[in-house]
Amino acid sequence: MTSDSSSAKRRAMLRPIPLAPPVIITRFPASPRIKISLVKPMIDLRSYLRLTPLRFNVIALSDGLSSDLEINGNCSLSAKHDRETGGKRGRHKSAQTRDMILAAAARSFRSKGYSATKLKEIAAAAGIEAGSLYYYFSSKEELLDDVLDIGCRSVIKAVGNARAGSEASGGSFRETFGAMVYEHLNYILQADDFTAANMRNFSMLPPPIRARHRRGFDEYGKIWFDFLTKARDNGDLRSDMDIRTLRRVIFGALNWSVEWFNTEQFSVREYAEKATSLMLDGMLIPTHRWKGQIASGVHVEPMSAELAGKSKAAQTRLHILISASRVLREKGYEGITLRHIAEVAGIEAGSIYYHFASKDEIIDEVLTGGLREITSGVTEVLENETDYPETIERIAAGVRAHMLYLYARNDFVTMNIRIYGQLPQEVRQRHRPIRQQYVGIWSRILKQGQATGKIHTDLDIVPARQLMLGALNWTTNWFNPEFNSMYESKSLEDLINLILILFMDGLDGRREDR
Numbered sequence: 001m002t003s004d005s006s007s008a009k010r011r012a013m014l015r016p017i018p019l020a021p022p023v024i025i026t027r028f029p030a031s032p033r034i035k036i037s038l039v040k041p042m043i044d045l046r047s048y049l050r051l052t053p054l055r056f057n058v059i060a061l062s063d064g065l066s067s068d069l070e071i072n073g074n075c076s077l078s079a080k081h082d083r084e085t086g087g088k089r090g091r092h093k094s095a096q097t098r099d100m101i102l103a104a105a106a107r108s109f110r111s112k113g114y115s116a117t118k119l120k121e122i123a124a125a126a127g128i129e130a131g132s133l134y135y136y137f138s139s140k141e142e143l144l145d146d147v148l149d150i151g152c153r154s155v156i157k158a159v160g161n162a163r164a165g166s167e168a169s170g171g172s173f174r175e176t177f178g179a180m181v182y183e184h185l186n187y188i189l190q191a192d193d194f195t196a197a198n199m200r201n202f203s204m205l206p207p208p209i210r211a212r213h214r215r216g217f218d219e220y221g222k223i224w225f226d227f228l229t230k231a232r233d234n235g236d237l238r239s240d241m242d243i244r245t246l247r248r249v250i251f252g253a254l255n256w257s258v259e260w261f262n263t264e265q266f267s268v269r270e271y272a273e274k275a276t277s278l279m280l281d282g283m284l285i286p287t288h289r290w291k292g293q294i295a296s297g298v299h300v301e302p303m304s305a306e307l308a309g310k311s312k313a314a315q316t317r318l319h320i321l322i323s324a325s326r327v328l329r330e331k332g333y334e335g336i337t338l339r340h341i342a343e344v345a346g347i348e349a350g351s352i353y354y355h356f357a358s359k360d361e362i363i364d365e366v367l368t369g370g371l372r373e374i375t376s377g378v379t380e381v382l383e384n385e386t387d388y389p390e391t392i393e394r395i396a397a398g399v400r401a402h403m404l405y406l407y408a409r410n411d412f413v414t415m416n417i418r419i420y421g422q423l424p425q426e427v428r429q430r431h432r433p434i435r436q437q438y439v440g441i442w443s444r445i446l447k448q449g450q451a452t453g454k455i456h457t458d459l460d461i462v463p464a465r466q467l468m469l470g471a472l473n474w475t476t477n478w479f480n481p482e483f484n485s486m487y488e489s490k491s492l493e494d495l496i497n498l499i500l501i502l503f504m505d506g507l508d509g510r511r512e513d514r
Contacts, residue, residue, distance in 0.1 A: 098136045100126040102150065105143045106193035110258075114144055114201045115334030116424065144201070145212065151187075151194030152216035158183040158191070160223050173236035174280060174508070180227070181279075182272035184254050190263045199258045202477060221247060237509045238501070245498055246507075248478055249471050250279065256470025259420060274463045281456075282506030283446070283464060288392060288454045290504035297388075298381060298397050300404035317355045320345050321369065324362045325411035333419045336363065364430070367423075370412025371431060374405040375438045382445045391449045396500055398445065402472050403496050407481050417473045439465060468503045 104125035108117040119140055120130040137143045162183040166176040187195040205213075224247045231237040254275065261271065284290060323345035327336050338359050342349040356362045381394065381401045388394040405413050420428075442465045449455035481492045 094136070097126070097128065101128070101133060101136055102143070102146055103193070106147045106151070106197045109144065109147055109197035110193045110200050113333075113423075114140075115332050119143075141209070145209065147194055147197050148201075148205075148209070148213050149216065151192070151196070151198040152213060152220060154192060155184065155187040155195045155198075156216065156220045156223065158187055159220070163223065163227055173231050173234070174276070176227070177231075177280065178273065178276040180224070181254065181276050182269060184251075185257060185268055185272045185275070188255065188258055189261055189268050196258055199255045202255075224250070232509070235509050237507055239509065240501070241507065242494075242498065245495060246502070249475070249495075249499055249502060252474025252477070253279070253467040253471040256466065256474055259470075260466055271463055274460055275467055278459070278464055278467060278506070279502060280506050280508045282502075282504050283449070283455050283459055284392065284504050285454065285456055290392065290396065290500055293396070293500075298400045298404065300377065300401065300408045313355070316347075320347075320352060320355055320362065321366050321412075322410060325366050325415050328363070328366065328415045328419060329411060333363070333423060338362075364427070366412050367416045367427075367431060368434070370405075370410070370414075370416045371434045371438070373409065374402065374413045375434055375441070377405055378402055378438070379441050382441055390454075391445065391452050392454055392504070395445055395449065396504070398442070399468075399472065399500055400496050402469075403475075403492060403499075406472070406476060407479075407492055414476045417476050439469070442469065464503075468499075471499055471502070 101122060104122045105117070108122055108125065117140065119133055122143070123130040123133045126133075137146075159180050162179040163176055166179045171179070188199050189196065210217075225243055228237060228241075228243045228247060232239060232241060232243065257271075261268075282289075320341065324336070324341045326344055327340045331337075331340060336359065338349050338352055341359070341362065342352060345352075352362075356365075378398050378401045381388070382398045384394065384397075388397050406417075407414075416431075423431075443461050446455060446459070446461050446465060450457050450459065450461075475495065479492075479495060
């Protein structure tokens with residue numbers, strides 16, 4: 001950049017901006033976005049900006065300027081130039097404090113979830129008074145916005161660079177795929193808290209927040225879409241894969257890792273290598289491939305209040321539980337109230353106490369009931385050697401049963417999956433035994449497959465099991481069997497079959513040649 005062009009840009013930035021209250025305009029690390037915040041927290045910034053024209057060329061930011069731009073009391077924009085020696089950008093104290101607040105928020109959103117996080121806890125972790133936080137952020141939602149943006153931009157840059165670097169050095173499809181998988185896992189598991197907070201809170205983001213971050217999500221998805229499409233066109237990837245759906249299934253398998261992976265016990269790089277091998281090669285040995293068969297013969301009946309039995313009280317009780325699951329889907333764990341449940345159920349709030357002692361009892365019954373149902377139903381399928389004499393058939397039938405409990409039975413299991421990251425530790429502990437029982441039945445069937453020579457004997461059962469269950473569970477964040485027009489694979493059956501191909505046979509289009 002020449003000195004003339006730099007001076008011109010600075011002059012452009014010094015034009016008065018018609019804003020009366022003091023504001024701070026901030027540029028964040030790993031993000032090209034400009035953040036505008038009011039210093040006075042009692043004023044709603046979004047409402048104010050809707051009424052006030054703002055003409056500001058954000059491209060005018062240059063490397064010679066501080067990351068903070070402040071509008072002074074005379075409403076003219078002034079840039080704080082770098083005052084440090086060696087050409088390094090100066091960092092204003094307010095920017096450092098803002099970064100500490102963001103880091104504390106990301107840690108809390110990752111560990112506790114958005115709903116359970118309190119602003120006073122974030123302030124304490126950042127080393128400031130609770131009231132001082134409002135100097136930088138007007139609300140917890142604004143904090144979440146910035147955490148999501150930083151996390152998304154970080155993984156976009158890391159995975160994009162991994163792909164570009166591998167391809168530039170002549171890396172094969174397998175090597176590039178592995179590099180991208182590693183960077184994705186690295187950022188959601190150990191590199192920072194921002195991307196992990198994205199994954200932990202994604203399922204319960206309110207529609208307005210999702211809409212604001214859609215561009216970033218789409219940008220990241222495009223990196224993978226272009227890469228996988230190119231691989232399919234070159235013959236490196238199976239030709240029968242719908243790339244849009246496949247991309248989301250891969251994300252689900254990897255993203256679920258935030259719910260179980262322990263970086264103190266396992267190596268992220270080794271885990272990434274195992275994930276890459278499983279998704280490219282599949283779990284079956286070459287002589288026992290799945291070859292796109294249909295896992296038929298499994299049926300799960302939808303639940304309705306009329307099926308509860310002859311007792312009117314039993315039907316009302318189930319109707320309340322079904323209504324509660326719908327409210328959980330909309331409001332989340334922290335947002336649900338008895339009044340909301342009563343409104344959806346079409347009854348008086350006081351009537352609920354004839355059937356349940358508290359809101360917590362209702363929620364616990366919804367979550368526990370869903371886990372009990374899917375555990376019982378899938379166990380019955382995986383142990384049914386009469387209808388499914390081959391181990392591979394039972395695994396495929398179990399996958400189908402799992403998905404039917406998510407989409408055909410009721411919302412109980414789906415809600416358990418979607419709000420798991422929001423649940424307090426004591427609630428998680430109550431559900432841990434049945435969760436362990438469920439993953440245990442999958443471990444047994446996969447070990448049986450190894451014992452019968454159908455599944456690779458060197459397959460690490462725990463990562464393989466969790467990747468497969470993660471792919472199934474994460475579909476609840478994006479798949480809607482009733483409205484899926486943007487995808488080539490529009491049916492639940494298509495989705496089930498794609499997942500089976502991915503984990504049974506793998507994606508590698510050249511596997512037969514090796």
